[in-house]
Amino acid sequence: MRKISIIGGGQAGLLLGFALLDKGYSVSLYTDRSPEQVLNSRIPSTAFLFESTLATERELGLNFWEDLVPYGEGMHVDFRGPDGSIGLTVQGRLGDLQGQALDQRTKFSRWLQEFPRRGGKLVIQAVSVADLEKIAAESDLTMVAAGKGQINAFFARDDERSVHSAPPRNLAAMLLTGPKLTGDHPWKRVPFRPLRFNFIAGVGEYFSLPFYTHTRGECRSFLFEAIPGGPMDRFQDARDGHELLEIARQVIAEFAPDDLHHMEGAELTDEDAWLKGAFVPTVRKPIGQLPSGACVMAIGDTAVLNDPIAGQGSNNAARMVRHLVARIVANGNAAFDAAWMKDTFETFWDESASYTTAFTNALLNPPGEPVMTVLGAASQHPPVADAFMRCFDNPRNYWPWIADLDEARRFVAERTEERCAA
Ligand SMILES: Cc1cc2nc3c(=O)[nH]c(=O)nc-3n(C[C@H](O)[C@H](O)[C@H](O)COP(=O)(O)OP(=O)(O)OC[C@H]3O[C@@H](n4cnc5c(N)ncnc54)[C@H](O)[C@@H]3O)c2cc1C
Incomplete structure (x- = not known):
């Protein structure tokens, strides 16, 4: 053998x-x-x-853990200006490519x-x-x-x-449980259990995903990706998860204020449910x-x-x-x-x-014209949004259109035509 x-x-x-x-x-x-x-x-x-x-x-x-871990059924993404104002929203379902996050x-x-x-x-x-x-x-x-x-x-x-040659982002993450974070439709304006993405121009990103840990069961992860030296880059001096959570509240209040009410009553799932650093x-x-x-x-x-x-x-x-x-x-x-x-x-x-x-x-960079073309269409046409999100399962499927404007237009046209034909 x-x-x-x-x-x-x-x-x-x-x-x-x-x-x-x-x-x-x-x-x-x-x-x-x-x-x-x-x-x-x-x-x-x-x-x-x-x-x-x-x-x-x-x-x-x-x-x-398949029966215990909540499924993330799609993405709800806000593209925001540096002041937190929403410029574009894209919401797409993963369908049969939905996923799970387990501690x-x-x-x-x-x-x-x-x-x-x-x-x-x-x-x-x-x-x-x-x-x-x-x-x-x-x-x-x-x-x-x-x-x-x-x-x-x-x-x-x-x-x-x-x-x-240097870390593109300084990272902070935590697992939180709270009355407004779990369940089938924690984001009332989203008709499924979302992966919540926020892209904040010049500031960084924050992601919140349905999650499962042995310490508390269903919960949500929060990951902050701060552009080094930028206004979100304030997590690295935190001494423990509680300080990290306090900074997270401030960051959400400033850059994604419409999400802040989800943090009411939120707490760490356990004392070890946090990380910070960069690589x-x-x-x-x-x-x-x-x-x-x-x-x-x-x-x-x-x-x-x-x-x-x-x-x-x-x-x-x-x-x-x-x-x-x-x-x-x-x-x-x-x-x-x-x-x-x-x-x-x-x-x-x-x-x-x-x-x-x-x-x-x-x-990690501002989207180019092909991606903006697809995202713009995705914000109006659910089949385009669904197709965009489903490529996360295998990023190879973002090509060729991610790097070619004509291909991006074709990608949009095919999905919008499919919808008209349906
Ligand atoms: C904040 C954050 C969020 C992430 N989110 C996602 C996500 O949403 N989706 C996704 O797909 N990925 C995500 N990732 C990445 C994902 O966690 C890693 O890519 C994945 O765990 C890599 O698997 P690996 O086996 O290569 O390394 P690891 O899972 O890190 O395993 C390496 C193992 O090797 C052990 N080890 C190290 N050195 C030695 C040694 N000298 N001798 C013996 N053992 C050793 C370590 O203790 C560890 O157990 C995320 C990462 C971070 C930091």
Whole structure:
């Protein structure tokens, strides 16, 4: 039986581990925290997963919370001026591509317990580069899914594919529960349970998503993406989640005042339900060569780390896992050498991750004319809005029109004609 080792017990590492166990591989997963430590840590993320990712988890029987987590059924987006005034509103449904957001503490601690039950070998260890040498010597293939962990510095930055040299946003996130945040229609003017997006020109963005955590059940996540040095960039000195929540109230009062009443009675779901910080989105060379000459491969955020603005990191990890499993199986008993790793990553980059990265980077900048054309039409025509939102499930579907005005006009015309014909 071929032996595969994975470093990192997050979205990419665990999902790949389960998928390979399912295919009959011998899988060892090394991660730096026990299930209990993960469960009792601060939230690392507020990841929302679209249907394609949920389907992968479902196929592997990992959807333990599917009936508990509220579905995000679509997006309600306000594009605002720097004073908070609304310039454009777009509301679209995800339809059968709706998604869910589950606390990663809840999920990964449970998945880590499940992994040995399904025959995987779980090792709780913070892996160093020296450890990698030993692990790689004992494995047919070693993959590093350490997220933003320090070990990813072992993989060189790809300067051509990495467009950022500093964090594009300073981030703050929290999980809140409150009387005006949960339920089927928490936003009265929205006829479904929305992902609530606010894009505030020159200031930043704030996102609020239906969410589930083991500590309180249904709740909502709030993620603030502040342009560094701008008027929303005031979260980073907060000393705890309570201070973060107070700043959030002020920011919403200033930049999205019509949302403020949702914060009445809102409180943190638990003392650890917050995060703050910043990072530099980075695409890395996927192959790391150890002193012995053995090669290991980067996956997930370790390979392609994007800003969370487009909600794609975990979804990208799941797409990558599907690609990797197909390539690993197709390789049969041949060596997992540097050529295999390069080809495997490059095909994924060309088919998927390059689009995810370009879409994410596009959202960090003011929209260009093609996007404005589609958004303008989407604000008037629900089928255009629905089509726009459904592309979040796979950002490749934003092309070609996202970068081409004629294609954008065609995209709009096709959707509005479809409606007339219906
Ligand atoms: C605020 C925020 C909001 C987000 N929102 C979304 C969203 O809406 N949708 C979406 O798809 N994505 C979102 N993301 C991104 C998403 O959370 C990540 O892309 C995803 O978790 C990446 O999975 P991963 O397995 O690569 O890394 P991780 O999930 O970070 O897992 C890495 C694991 O490796 C472990 N580790 C690190 N170093 C070592 C080591 N040396 N040895 C052993 N173990 C190690 C870590 O402890 C961790 O368990 C968001 C991220 C943030 C920060």
